[in-house]
Amino acid sequence: MTNPENEGFVRAFARGLSVIEALGQSGPHTVASVAASSALPRTVVRRILLTLCELGYAVLAKDKSFHLTPKVLNLGTTYLTSLPFWGHAQRVLENLCAQLQESCAMAVFDGSEAVFVLRIPSTKIMSLRLGMGSRLPAYATAPGRVLLAHSEPEVLARYLGGHELKPLTPATLATEQDLLGALDRIRHDGFAWVEGEFDPHVAGLAVPIYDESNRVAAAISANLLRSDFSREQAVQGVLPALRSASMQLASLAPAFLRAPG
Numbered sequence: 001m002t003n004p005e006n007e008g009f010v011r012a013f014a015r016g017l018s019v020i021e022a023l024g025q026s027g028p029h030t031v032a033s034v035a036a037s038s039a040l041p042r043t044v045v046r047r048i049l050l051t052l053c054e055l056g057y058a059v060l061a062k063d064k065s066f067h068l069t070p071k072v073l074n075l076g077t078t079y080l081t082s083l084p085f086w087g088h089a090q091r092v093l094e095n096l097c098a099q100l101q102e103s104c105a106m107a108v109f110d111g112s113e114a115v116f117v118l119r120i121p122s123t124k125i126m127s128l129r130l131g132m133g134s135r136l137p138a139y140a141t142a143p144g145r146v147l148l149a150h151s152e153p154e155v156l157a158r159y160l161g162g163h164e165l166k167p168l169t170p171a172t173l174a175t176e177q178d179l180l181g182a183l184d185r186i187r188h189d190g191f192a193w194v195e196g197e198f199d200p201h202v203a204g205l206a207v208p209i210y211d212e213s214n215r216v217a218a219a220i221s222a223n224l225l226r227s228d229f230s231r232e233q234a235v236q237g238v239l240p241a242l243r244s245a246s247m248q249l250a251s252l253a254p255a256f257l258r259a260p261g
Contacts, residue, residue, distance in 0.1 A: 015038070015040055015044060015048060016048050016051070016052075018038040018039075018040060019034055019038055019040070019045060019048045019049060019052070020052070020057070020068070020072065020075075021038070022034045022037035022038045023052075023058065023066060023067070023068045024068065025037060028063075028065045029065055029066045029067065030064060030065055030066070031045050031046045031049065031066075034049065034066065049066050052066075053066070056069060056071045057069060057071050057072045058072075088248075088249070089106060089118060089249055090118060092245050092248050092249055093105070093106060093118050093119075093120050093220070093245070094120055095245075096120075096220075096222075096241060096242070096245045097120040097121075097122060099241055100122075100222055100238060100241055101122055101123075102122050102222045102223060102224055102238070103119070103120065103121045103122045103130075103222065103223040104119070104120050104122075104220070104221065104222050104223075104245075105118060105119040105120070105130070105143065105220070105221050105223070106118040106119075106143075106209070106218050106219070106220050106221075107136070107143035107144070107147065107206075107218060107219050107220075107221065108147070108217070108218045108219075109138065109144070109147035109148070109151065110135075111155070111158075111159070112138070112159070112162075112163065113135040113136060113137060113138055113144070114135070114136045114137075114138045114141055114143045114144035114147055114219070115133065115134070115135050115136075116130060116131065116132055116133060116134045116135075116136070117132065117133075117218070118132060119131055119132050119134070136198065137166075137168065137198065138159070139163070139165055139173070139179055140168050140172050140173070140194065140197045140198045141194055141197070141198050141204055141206075142192040142193065142194040142203075142204030142205055142206035142219075142221050143192070143204070143206040143219035143220075143221040144219075145182060145183060145186055145192040145194060145206070146186060146191070146192045146206045146207065146208050146216070146219040146221075147208075147216065147218075147219050148179075148183055149183040149184075149186040149187050149192070150187070150208055150215075150216035156183075160176055160179075165179060168197065168198055169196055169197055169198070169199070169200045170200075171195065171196040171197050171200070172197040172198075173197065190207065190208075190243075191205060191206065191207045191235075191239055191242070191243075192204070192205070192206045192207075192219075193205055193231050193234065193235070194206075195226060195231065196226055200226075201225060201226055201227070202223055202224065202225065202226065203223075203224045203225075203226050203229060203231075203234065204221055204222070204223055204224070205221060205222050205224065205234045205235075205238050205239060205242060206219045206220065206221035206222075206242070207219065207220060207221075207239070207242045207243055207246045208246065209246050209249045209250060210246075210250045218249075220242060220245055220246050220249070221242070222234075222238050222242060224238065
């Protein structure tokens, strides 16, 4: 939880990050719209936006709207390239995608959502348009459920207490009781199968990746067209490859991949 009263908390820096996050949302971005999105005063937002422009992280268009520049990618790739096993993980995922001919991804839990830190798309046309950095509702996706299932009890309780389980499709498990039952099955089976709950045409299969302390640090998953796979077919044809990829990453995944709940 953020604590602005902490003596180490830099309010100006936190406000700057809020503005960057607001600029990352869809739609035109004016001082007024960014102020509304970030819940900051317009005068503060204007100064931050002009600072971002001066530093090259944003530009001001002729219509007076602000836009992020590619330079902002440096902020995200710094996290990725700092991971000691990053290159190895990318090779493992590329090989997995080539073997399965399906989109594959690695995700971590940030306390509220599953975030893709690696994703290799397949050549198949998928209804999802996801990439590195995409954020997914943990309760309705396979990697998210793996991460929830292996969260500390207090982290899971905090998640359930602070998130509404909205039905994203007619198949979404949108009650706490149903979700907890699904998480129990994941712990028992060692994998998550989520079918049509985030996107009606897509199913996901995911397994955990363990860190050097044998705790779940991330999840590795494959996105599958529901028309191509049943649960049984995915377990037989996809799960062994996922588990093999997970084993190749096991113990190499650093504990700091796990974000605090």
